[in-house]
Amino acid sequence: EDQVTQSPEALRLQEGESSSLNCSYTVSGLRGLFWYRQDPGKGPEFLFTLYSAGEEKEKERLKATLTKKESFLHITAPKPEDSATYLCAGNSGGSNYKLTFGKGTLLTVNP
């Protein structure tokens, strides 16, 4: 059974204090590792897709990396507006497009 585990469950940072979120996955025939940002009561907002080990993608203060077993979301010099839940999901591909999500990491950035 496909599994995605995120850690930590919650992370509190001071503004400017860089850190990383972890996503461990066991997804058979992985066809993409996805990162989403979700604000309270809203739908997930797409951030990145990574397809192969060694791939990296960046967007503003966020950088996502992928290995064969894990993905990391690095946050550099975060700002309070980066506060949100960050979700990681794996796509097992096949005949349909099913994302298996982790529970997310709740990030709080204090000013």
Add this chain to the structure above:
Amino acid sequence: ETGVTQSPTHLIKTRGQQVTLRCSSQSGHNTVSWYQQALGQGPQFIFQYYREEENGRGNFPPRFSGLQFPNYSSELNVNALELDDSALYLCATYSGGLRYNEQFFGPGTRLTVL
């Protein structure tokens, strides 16, 4: 913001009732997936529709059913509501193809079952 819309925004039902949730897909997207997100959890895959046919299902009972229409909008129907069905219901759309591009999520419908 994505072009995916969902209605209603919030809904309160009692146990045993039936509910229909609606999703309008982003222009050009012919595939829709539905997810259930309980409080404090990640979204869980319910099922997917591609060109009006169910194309994959998660671990949800048959009382969860769906439809996709020719304009690619979609409905999620839940019969015999249970308290545990209280959750945020999300639809996500994308354009099917060889590359698994990102799915675009709607804002969700918050369902409360009393």
